[in-house]
Amino acid sequence: MRRRRRRRHLLRNAGDAGRRPPVDRRPDGSAGADPTRRAGPSGGPRLHRRRRPRAAPRARLAAPPRPAHGTRRHHRLVDRPTGGISVIETATSQPEPVITIRTVDGPRDVDIYTPEGFAIVADLFTRSGWQNKLSYEVTWLGIPIIQLPEDIVMVQELIWKVRPEVVIETGVAHGGGLVLYASVLELLGRGRVVGVDVEIRKYNRLAIESHPLAHRIHLVEGSSVEPETVDQVRSLVGSGQGTMVMLDSNHSRDHVRHELELYAPFVSPGSYVVVFDEVMPMVADAPNAKPGWDRDNPLEAVRDFLGTHPEFVIDPAYERLRTTYCRSGFLRRVED
Template identity: 50%
Template sequence: MTYLETTPSAAPDYREEKRQRIASFANDAEFRALAETWRVKALERKYMNNFSWLGRPLIQLPTDAMAIQEIIWATKPDLVIETGVAHGGSLVMSASILEMLGHGQVLGIDIDIRPHNREAITSHPLAHRISLLEGSSVDPALVAQVQAQAQGKRVLVFLDSNHTHEHVLAELNAYAHLVAVDSYVVVFDTFVEDLPDEYVWTDRPWSKGNNPKTAVWEWLKSHPEFQIDKSIEDKLLVTSAPDGFLRRIA
């Protein structure tokens, strides 16, 4: 039984059936290969740009959105820290789950929050659960502000801004220690490392060998208090965050 499956209301026999099915996906090479092929095609066609959450564009795979709501519902954080704001869909999604839980705030951080996006976020019906910080997520002064807001709170972190190795490593060093035991740091776009060798990013500074997954691998070498929760990836199969669901275990 995985951590996220310990508290649902479903009957025990249903939970066990699901656990066995998800476990079988870990070794289903054919199914996993299909998922990887589909993910490349989806990226080429900007499939993940097709969706919204409560009126705000959400640049996520639907499977990852499902995982996010499961994690928030299971961990019940007081504060969700999100780097990367874009149109605000992810902030609104987190806020909507917190609203149903009846507590918690979302803190969105981005180096450039465009005025029309800020206006849409601050005027949204869930704006009372959202606050914004504009600046680099690894700027020491901004990090200090975030750490002050996180003091004494149960924290969950989503990293989805600049996807270079150096930047993601700096974000992990800045924010992961704030996360509570049995909560998560979710590092998005780790799939860049798994793209075909011939895939070329023409307008981005990240690439194979320089991306969120390589940062996760390096960071975990010196942080045994975290482990990759493979059960989430095995359940989703199609995810932008392979090796990116990091659960704090100590």
Template identity: 45%
Template sequence: MTYLETTPDAHPDYRDEKKNRIASFASDEEFRALSVAWRAAALERKYMNNFSWLGRPMIQLPMDAMAMQEIIAAVKPDLIIETGVAHGGSVLLSASMLELLGHGEVLGIDIDIRPHNRQAIEAHPLAKRITLIEGSSVADDVVAKVKEVAAGKSKVLVFLDSNHTHEHVLAELNAYAGLVSVGSYCVVFDTFVEDLPDDYVWADRPWGKGNNPKTAIWEWMKSHPEFEIDRSVEDRLLITSAPDGFLRRIA
């Protein structure tokens, strides 16, 4: 089933009307161009740094946060693996959804979990659903720990949002996408780097056009037919940091 089919609404008429409207966005070039232009302007102004989840900063576009909670509600995962913890807002979003669902845990992985962020996350009422792992998400020992936790879990969901270079994201996909259960997702954030204007300059960042999460996805997908890019998510959001980044396991 597609993302749209896994998130049914209360009444069939409403569901079908919404499905048709979202499908029309796929070919609405004017609307999509506006969304792309707005996203670039938002990045320049650090718009995505304005938000929080249950008291912790969450560096995400609000539209992506909406997609995350819808996907979690649809998949009902036993385990959510997240690379990139930062201030902790994203892992708390995942933990709060799992708390509402009544089961599941979150593994948050970051190469540098600052002491004040760790303290705040571990003191949070939802800390019981969160385990933090400090280290590179592609280091052998970290990958081994994650696979040990994932063993035996029937439903696994993955969010990749750490180092955004092609090489690193490709290594993360090779390490973690195989843990994703059929019907669930591996969501790769910040693929929009590839779509920024040619003259956009990244300050103190190693990634850019030709070297980013989207280029890693394009390479990885060539040899992984068990996944598909679910563009129904992108068509629903239009403004997202993850175009081509919602990967659904189909086999």
């Protein structure tokens, strides 16, 4: 039986061999099939296509680079080679988690993992970030906002908590702040935003008025301290409504103090006026700072204002992220 089966197997293979295409010989005498003899879809010749390399598994693409072995202090992050690209190595130095500060008693080391160390690092980050224009990297729903991400988060938290009917902002710039306030009010299902600026540039106005949240935004062009401008704002706000104010226009001491006197009366009891850019005295020594910022700044205006307006108090809760341009800038009106 085994011999018969083997014989049938040999005969079958011999028959298949007769039906196979002939083997061509390359110029060097080696065997190889002629690709032109392989029929294509229309019966004509079909050429070989180079097979694409297999894609890397999704998990591998999502995985972060792994540190190389034996690199404890000066570790290297090594990416896997892909597509013939050479390995990319980025060598970084891990500094010690200690900062040396100068005191009246001499230098002292502070661990950055302590609350004191965190406060120092946050201040340094705020100052360096201002010099490097970090706030210019941020947009809100497609519009540049020119604010720190931490301040943006705190402002949305504030609006959501207080739930005002109207938010007034002086200093429109690109309009990102207006869109931020309007987006929170939209989720609340009510309210409107009044934006005031001495000059609203054409392309900024177009971006604001064509935005999906434009139905909640009203623009007033004019100096924020001119009586005519304040009258327009008053007509848009109405009376008996919860109102919040954001001051972010001219940041000189006198101008901010004037704005506080004009716009603080709009603020409802329990609501807030937020003064931006108290960071100016912190960065008075920065290369991009202007002379006099150590005294001519919004923070000094706030101090002057609070000295004669006991109905407003600083709420430090909205500075808890430490990195902020609104140092002592969240002013709550005490409820009657």
